[in-house]
Amino acid sequence: MDKNIIEYRDLSIIHSHQKVLENFNLTIKKGEKLLIRGKSGTGKSTLFLCLLGLIRPSKGDVYFDNLPVNGNSVSFVRTKVAYVPQDVDVGRDSVNEFFDTIFSYNAVGFSPSFEKIHRLFEWFELDVSILKKEFKSLSGGEKQRIVLILSLLLERNVFLLDEPTSSLDSSLKSKVVDYFVNDPSLTVIVISHDPQWEREGLRVVDIPNI
Numbered sequence: 001m002d003k004n005i006i007e008y009r010d011l012s013i014i015h016s017h018q019k020v021l022e023n024f025n026l027t028i029k030k031g032e033k034l035l036i037r038g039k040s041g042t043g044k045s046t047l048f049l050c051l052l053g054l055i056r057p058s059k060g061d062v063y064f065d066n067l068p069v070n071g072n073s074v075s076f077v078r079t080k081v082a083y084v085p086q087d088v089d090v091g092r093d094s095v096n097e098f099f100d101t102i103f104s105y106n107a108v109g110f111s112p113s114f115e116k117i118h119r120l121f122e123w124f125e126l127d128v129s130i131l132k133k134e135f136k137s138l139s140g141g142e143k144q145r146i147v148l149i150l151s152l153l154l155e156r157n158v159f160l161l162d163e164p165t166s167s168l169d170s171s172l173k174s175k176v177v178d179y180f181v182n183d184p185s186l187t188v189i190v191i192s193h194d195p196q197w198e199r200e201g202l203r204v205v206d207i208p209n210i
């Protein structure tokens with residue numbers, strides 16, 4: 001576990017004249033598990049969006065697998081990273097249609113097996129009948145688990161999880177944390193205020209107020 005997978009070098013972000021991050025440095029090694037904490041508005045989600053090329057830094061660079069994230073590398077980065085945002089809106093689609101849409105993209109290039117879908121539904125305590133329901137009609141906790149399952153079905157090794165357990169009860173939180181923390185092949189960066197993520201071996205990074 002000694003190869004750097006993500007590096008924020010001297011990153012500064014200014015959103016509409018407001019300084020959000022200033023000279024921020026962070027190096028993440030392959031297989032590491034990181035918990036990002038900090039007050040609301042300190043720029044935690046912005047760190048994820050910079051890595052995905054959705055926000056351009058005002059100063060500094062982000063590197064993924066030693067490549068600077070820019071117009072040439074961003075599609076590569078997006079095929080390697082699974083991003084779970086705080087809120088997901090998929091219109092009126094059923095869960096099945098939502099999955100079909102994601103797996104129809106050329107950048108994904110495969111469909112998950114039914115066994116894998118069923119195994120994950122079982123692990124996260126969801127009934128497969130939910131596949132037929134409108135995503136919009138699900139409870140907050142069901143939606144969170146569906147999006148986490150989707151991120152795992154993508155078979156990527158780097159996970160950016162933005163408050164992924166905020167709507168789950170304690171026992172489900174623990175299952176989600178177990179799943180992501182116990183697999184040494186995964187690099188996991190989670191933004192959460194939930195103490196359940198504070199596991200041994202997980203590095204805590206506090207984003208300062210500026």
Ligand SMILES: Nc1ncnc2c1ncn2[C@@H]1O[C@H](COP(=O)(O)OP(=O)(O)OP(=O)(O)O)[C@@H](O)[C@H]1O
Pocket residue numbers: 015016020038039040041042043044045046047
């Ligand atoms: N596209 C944008 N344009 C202008 N301001 C933005 C933009 N995106 C984010 N911001 C501002 O940048 C700051 C940091 O936002 P960010 O979402 O990264 O914070 P956060 O630490 O993840 O917050 P929270 O814990 O509340 O989710 C906030 O003040 C936000 O309003």
